[in-house]
Amino acid sequence: MQFDLNDPNILPWLIPAGPLLAFVIIVLLTNRARWLPATSPEYGGHHPDYEGMEVPVVHASSRVASIIVGMSGAVTALLLALAVVTQVAAYPERFGKGVFASSVDWLATGAGAFSMGVLVDPLTTIMLIMVPIAVLCIFIYSIGYMAHDPRQARFFALISLFAGAMLTLVVADNLLLLFVGWEVMGLCSYMLIGFWFEKESAYKAAIKAFTTTRVADVIMLLGIAYLYAETGTLSFREILYNAEVLDRLASAPAIIFGSVSAAGLISIFLIIGTIGKSAQFPLHVWLPDAMEGPTPVSAMIHAAAMVSAGIYAIIRMYPLLAAGGDPHHGEFTSPLLLMAVVGAVTALFSATIAVAQNDVKRVLAYSTISQLGFMMAALGIGAYVAAAFHLITHAFFKALLFMASGSVIHGMEHGEHHVHEHAHHHKAHHAHDAHAEHDHEAHHKHFDPQDMMNMGGLRKTMPVTFYTFLIGGLSLAGFPLITAGFWSKDEILADAWLGVTHGYGPHALVFVLLALAAFLTAFYTMRQLGLTFWGEPRTEEAKHASLGQGAVSITMTLPLIVLAFFALTAGFVGVPPDFPLFGAIFSPQTNPFFDFVKYTLLPEFQPAKPPFNWIPVLTSFVVALGGIYAGYLMYWRKPLQAGQEDPLISILGRPLHTTLRNKYYLDELYHALLIVPSQWLARVVAEALDRGVIDGVLALIARVFTWIGDLLKVLNTWLIDGVGDGIPRLIGQFGNWIRRAQTGRVQQYLLFVALAALVIGIIFVVSTGLLQAAG
């Protein structure tokens, strides 16, 4: 294969290579024993994230090396991705007719070979813009955020692998390669969520994330295997761009659940994979716990990679999902209905949980689940482009929000450190002031830098974080007209409304639930902003929260500013042309995003552009502004004072609030329904089956064999040893007997010789004579 860097068919191969190579290089270069030690030999004492823990100091050389290598990987990926995008953009006429792709034969077995390759179509292109930008921002941010962590080499290696896996998944031209990237990300998320594995909650969260997604992944793999069995290929080009194959799959009955078509069953399996990966109800439980990882990892999981990958996969597989139906004319296939219902329910369900959370990152986690529900529901009603659009805008503003919340946490830790030092200082000079000391100790022990109840007023000390957080929050809330989130949510609602006007039930369900979810989204975003940044500081720590000066603060604020730019402007690529005023400015002829992405689909699947309608737009306005206003009334007009209770409790009533706060007790429910029985089963199996039956059988077999062994031993001593020893003994006795012939007297010997010669001579003579007589 000729490698031509100007060939857009070939170049995508190189996009994942940068981060993957960075992973290999960092892992090989930095470790304890070699010339670039990961940590310096002397121990440094206090770890920023675990109380009273002795940790080695990070070695400056390995820190610099990991950052340089990791950054070069990310920058290479970005440059190559942009090169591919520009090359692709140079051939606009290609789309609709074919895609850019190349592949090699891999695993040639028997008659057929599995073809592995890369593919760039409009959907890939938009992902290739979003993913590397977000990844690079996360990398830059990590430099500052992880500056004091002792395991930076490990961090940058893993996050590079994460980015490489995501890019592999994006450029993959078949489901298997996509699944490879998918699983590598699963592994990376496991290791990064559990990055601070000394904390019990962190490793538990890592295991939870891994096992929950594993449940879904196994089912997804089942779907992939079934698809391969049905079609003999997993290539997107041969399945998704081939109406014939899709028709065949849609008309063939499935092997089980006869009422579903083969395409339907495969799709449902794939969707379950996404439900796990993109944390949809009921497999969403791992995502909030995944907050235990470092914040850049949260941003990576929630925005750039992991959960986007799930949605990307089903957007990619949409033709298969919709095969045999047409959501634009009210014909829903079962996978589409599943997505619409799961997505819409998840969107509303997790939005209600988010309003009652106090952990700054957990609110965002539930908002991620909710927004992913938006995308899933949009795809379920056939709003293909709208789902892809929301995926992109969401990635930008959610990466921004996560990193901004990371800055908040970092600032709060900074403040905590400040208060801590101040108290020590205080203690040294006023040792007799026992009361203050006690007060401080008690306070310090329970301080949680992620609890929004401890914050307030941070806008004064962290202005950049505040404004970027505000932009991200407004974008999430869908603040009309100027934020990216508005345009993508509006497009989903517009698509849903189009179905409602035709009287389609699923569209109506999606429209209503998503509108409610959008209202709640706006509300909890304002609540979060109000609790965190508005009012007066509620604790000493919040008063002193800041990012500090210098490189750390620059690396942490720069990505926020970049992402804030995208969070505001990314929506303008998809403004409907008939939207008053804005349509004329941003898309005078055509909706650029829509008319680009729709060519990912075959013409018969391409969605119709929803005509402009005031009802969904006004709905978007009302829910966003209504939610923002409600949040303003409750948390901005009268900011929460220190020690004051959340006003939401009195409005919702305490039992409801507690239920929401405890996430509808789903974790407890799963614990009771799944974990406790499986532990019980494990115990029963261990005691009854393992120790009783298996150990019993094994012991019995062992005893039988011991007995047989004893028997053989006796046989051995008697027979074999008897024979074995007897023969030499006989020979020895015979030797003893016969050696008496050795008298030592030469003449006697000679006599025997003479006699023997005589005897032999006689025998010879006699036998010769006999022979002659006979002859």
Added chain:
Amino acid sequence: MIPLWMFLLVAAALFCIGAYGVLSRRNAIAILMGVELMLNAVNINLVAFWRYLTPLNMSGQAFAAFVFVVAAAEAAIGLAIIIAVYRNRRSVVVEDVNLLKW
């Protein structure tokens, strides 16, 4: 001409004398001499058979010559051994030299 059987008779007599000497004498030197007699009896046989049966073939003479050489070597080694034994045991009686036994 003297018939062959006469040579054979002389040789057999000589061999028997030698064998008797070897078996009956106690003196090791006498035994050695007996051995020489036996060897010479064989030589007579070899030469006689050659002369009477295969005069055109020199193998009988050649064998006899070999036997001389071997007998000379044997006598030299045998005498040396006897001297060595004598030096150790002050005796040349073979019955005294009976260590090599069970």
